[in-house]
Amino acid sequence: MLNIIRSLTYFVKRDPVLLLTLFTCLVFPFVNVFVSGADMPFSDVTGSVYAIGHGADMGMFLMFGIMVLTTRISGTDCADKTINYELMMGHSRVRAYYARVLVSGLVGGGLLWIISLLPLGLLTLLNGWGSNGDMFNILLRAALSLLPFLRMATLFSVMTLVLGGFGKGLVFSFLFFDMESLAVSMIEEYTSFRFGALLGYSDIQDMLLYNNCKSVVVDGHIVNLYETGMAPGRILASVIGAVISILIISVAGCIWFRRKDRQ
Amino acid sequence: MTEHVIETKNLTKQYGTFKALDDVSLTIESGSITGLIGPNGAGKTTLMKMLGGLVFPTSGEMSLFGESSIKGLEHSRSRMSFMIETPYAKEGMTARENLEKQRIQKGIPEKKRVEEVLEMVKLSNTGKKKVKEFSLGMRQRLGIANALLAGPELMVLDEPINGLDPEGIVEIREMLLQLNREQKITILISSHILSELSLLCTDYVFINQGRLIERLTKEQLDRECCDYFRIRTLDNEKATAVLTNSLGIRKLEVGEDGAIHIFEGFERIPEISRALYEADAIPVELARNETNLEEYYMRKVQGGSIC
Numbered sequence: 001m002l003n004i005i006r007s008l009t010y011f012v013k014r015d016p017v018l019l020l021t022l023f024t025c026l027v028f029p030f031v032n033v034f035v036s037g038a039d040m041p042f043s044d045v046t047g048s049v050y051a052i053g054h055g056a057d058m059g060m061f062l063m064f065g066i067m068v069l070t071t072r073i074s075g076t077d078c079a080d081k082t083i084n085y086e087l088m089m090g091h092s093r094v095r096a097y098y099a100r101v102l103v104s105g106l107v108g109g110g111l112l113w114i115i116s117l118l119p120l121g122l123l124t125l126l127n128g129w130g131s132n133g134d135m136f137n138i139l140l141r142a143a144l145s146l147l148p149f150l151r152m153a154t155l156f157s158v159m160t161l162v163l164g165g166f167g168k169g170l171v172f173s174f175l176f177f178d179m180e181s182l183a184v185s186m187i188e189e190y191t192s193f194r195f196g197a198l199l200g201y202s203d204i205q206d207m208l209l210y211n212n213c214k215s216v217v218v219d220g221h222i223v224n225l226y227e228t229g230m231a232p233g234r235i236l237a238s239v240i241g242a243v244i245s246i247l248i249i250s251v252a253g254c255i256w257f258r259r260k261d262r263q
Numbered sequence: 264m265t266e267h268v269i270e271t272k273n274l275t276k277q278y279g280t281f282k283a284l285d286d287v288s289l290t291i292e293s294g295s296i297t298g299l300i301g302p303n304g305a306g307k308t309t310l311m312k313m314l315g316g317l318v319f320p321t322s323g324e325m326s327l328f329g330e331s332s333i334k335g336l337e338h339s340r341s342r343m344s345f346m347i348e349t350p351y352a353k354e355g356m357t358a359r360e361n362l363e364k365q366r367i368q369k370g371i372p373e374k375k376r377v378e379e380v381l382e383m384v385k386l387s388n389t390g391k392k393k394v395k396e397f398s399l400g401m402r403q404r405l406g407i408a409n410a411l412l413a414g415p416e417l418m419v420l421d422e423p424i425n426g427l428d429p430e431g432i433v434e435i436r437e438m439l440l441q442l443n444r445e446q447k448i449t450i451l452i453s454s455h456i457l458s459e460l461s462l463l464c465t466d467y468v469f470i471n472q473g474r475l476i477e478r479l480t481k482e483q484l485d486r487e488c489c490d491y492f493r494i495r496t497l498d499n500e501k502a503t504a505v506l507t508n509s510l511g512i513r514k515l516e517v518g519e520d521g522a523i524h525i526f527e528g529f530e531r532i533p534e535i536s537r538a539l540y541e542a543d544a545i546p547v548e549l550a551r552n553e554t555n556l557e558e559y560y561m562r563k564v565q566g567g568s569i570c
Contacts, residue, residue, distance in 0.1 A: 007368035011353070014360060081351040082364075085409070088315035088347075089369055090340035092333075262317040 004086055004099035008073065012107060018072055025065040025112055029058050029119040046130025050123050051138045055208040059145070062116050063152065063204070067173045070108035070156040074100045075166030084262055097257045101157050101250055109153030113146045141207050144235060147242035148204040154246045158253035203238040266293040267329070268417050268449050269314065274323035276309055276473075283309040285473035286323070291417075291451055291466075296443050298464035299453040300560055306473040307453045308347060311419050314451075315345045328416075344415035346423055350406025354395040358386045358405050361394060362412060369413045380408040383438065399426030407435065411442075417449045418442075424454055432456070436463055461556040469563050477563055484559065492529060494539070495522040495548035502544035509538055522548065 012018050032054060033045060077083035077100070086096045120142070129135050159176065160169025269291035276284040284306045291297050299307045312318040313325065316336065324331060327339035352361045362377045381387040384404040389397075394405065403426050410418055418439075424432045436459060442448045454460050460467075467484055469477040496502040499517060506512045506525065512535075514526035528535065532549065539546050 003368050003370045007364050010364050010367055014356065016355065076353075080353060082353060084315070084317055084347070084351060085345075085365060086368060087317060088340060088343070088345040089413070090316075090337045090343075091368075092337055259319075261319060262312075 001091075001095040001099050004091060004096060005103055008077075008099060008103045011076070012073060012103070015072065015076070018069060018107075021065055021068045021072070022111070022115070025062060025115050026118070028061060029054065029116070030122075032057070032061075033119060033123070043127050045123055046127045047120050047124030048130040048133040048135070048138065050120055051142070051208075052133050054119075055138075055142070058116055058119075059204050059208045062112050062149075063177065065112050065115075066108045066149065066153050067156055067170060067177065069112065070104040070153045071160045071169035071173055072166050073104045073107060074157040075160040075164070075169040078161065079165035079167070081262075087262065093258045094254060097161060097254050098250070100161060101154060101253070104157035105150050105153045108157070109150040110146070113149045117142060141235065144239050145204055145207045147239050147246075148207065151242040151245045151249075152204070154249050158249050161253055162256055203234075203241075207235060207238060267291065267326075268293050269325070269327060269451065270329075271310075271325040272323055274310070274313065274325055275321050276306075276313065276318060277321040282473045284313070284320070287470070287473070287475045289468060289475055289478065291449065293449050294443070294447055295465045296439070296450045296452065296463055297466040297468055298460040299451060299468050299470060300457065300460065300556075301453075301470035305470045307470060308421055309473075310470070311345065311347050311421050311451070311453070314343075314419055315347060316340060317347075341413075342415060343417045343419060344410040344413060345419045345421075346406040346410045347419070347421045349399075350402050350409065352394045352402065352405055352409075355393055357391055357393060358389045358397075358401075358408070361405065362408060365409050365412055371413055376412060380411045383411060384408040385434070400428055400431055403427055404431070404435075407438075414446075415448065417451070420450065420452045422454055423452065424456060424459060432459060439463060457557045457560055458555065467556070469560065471563075484556070490529075490551060490553040491524045491526045492532065493518070493520070493522045493524055493548065493550050493552050494535070494546055496539060496544045496546050498544045499523060501542055502539050502546075505538050505542045505544055506535065509542075510535060524552070 033050060034042075036053070077086075083096060087093060155176075156169065156173040159172055160166065163169050163172055267290045269289065271287055271289045274284055274287040274289075275282065287306070287310065299310070301307050309318060313320055314327065325336075327336055328342060330336055330339045353364065356364070358381060359377060362380065363374075366374070366377055378387065381389075384407050386401065386404050386408060389401070394402065397405065403423060407420075407423055410420065420439075423439075424435055427435060439450060439452075440463065443450055452460070452463070465481050467477075467479055467481070468475060494502065499521075502523060503515070503517070506515055506523070510528070510531070512525055512528050516524050518524045525535075529551070536546055536549060
């Protein structure tokens, strides 16, 4: 499996679509900070200002990045049939499948998650953390959001492997992402089942969302007050739900992948 | 004892009511070059894909290098290489990058191997040209290079010379023959260019409508091929009389080409020639006519007649 992972990495380093997507995901948050923060001096854009003001937006933006990266990594070899060489070489289907899910997860979920934290880190280094939010609370939420990110990466990757191509995978991932938000909000509105923790994107957004942010003056200092988008119990459910979902989705996909004839 | 590198028993693949492969039992011996011959849709590619682990049989068994378990088959495939249909490649990568990716995937430690195979298939000068700009012939060469990369013991090649120019066909043929002779690589090859197969193969397998209809060696094929002597004379009437009355040859006819075709007594050609000359039915052309693989195929697969 290591050889398949290495060959996928070789492809990732050379594919213009993947490189462009990673570059965009790297640059866009900084552009966003500078554009939306144009009315305040740069030195006022601290780590906490970024986390509270842009965290959830960046989560949404990065979700599109995850979609492109995971579907591209998982689906290109299926579409051009180069995955067949791995099977004809004697690699088992399970290894070919999990190598893709793993690389998709690491690049699409893990690497992008790290990229999402870069502006936070850089602004904190340059301008300090600031007083707009509790550092431990925000960083813990940001760290825990990795698991739901990986859950989405796994879902998109498996969906692409089942559909058998980058284009199909991307379209269906986008449709799923779009429909899911609506479905989750409807289900959660009328039932007590927290559907979003297992499949939805809304959990990630809620985890990084800080509502009703308002500025007050305390002892002559401006302080921003906010409500978190997600209660601690729900965060735990989201993290556990992510692990369960990753296992169920990847195993179900593997069962399908093992039995399917490849044309 | 000759090793069977491929052995299938009653291999069947069914898609709904359509049988792509029907009860195929076949052995391929080590060191042979076996031509898999059949019309489009006969089941050649399905059989090759099954050997490569891409398609699962509906029923039946197969073994590769004597291994028939799932793990054993996977291990055996690491000793094989496949080129099935149009060679698969990353369109946005160069030939070198494609092979490098495959080298990594196959776990071949020697980096120079990529250059060696590129040299072998004459693609070493393609530089930064992407595969999407390649001609069909260049893609075929890349597919063959990929098949050669890991130094396989058994190569399964589906239409490898499709799209190659005449010079390329000869080069690939010579290369395959050399690999077979010098490195003892067993080759299973399918092609629609039967004249090429006849120059290459030691064994032939005829397949039609998913069924194996005949398997024979080159020697058996040579014997099976019905041949005749073509005699063109200045006086066919007189010559026919000499052949039937004086020499007792019964199996003969005057062909559409205006020559006399005799189907027996090939060993008596000097005697026949002398008798015709003495009878003033002077032979102006005397040639042996052999049925080629193409005609044999037509007879076997399409039910045509040659004699």
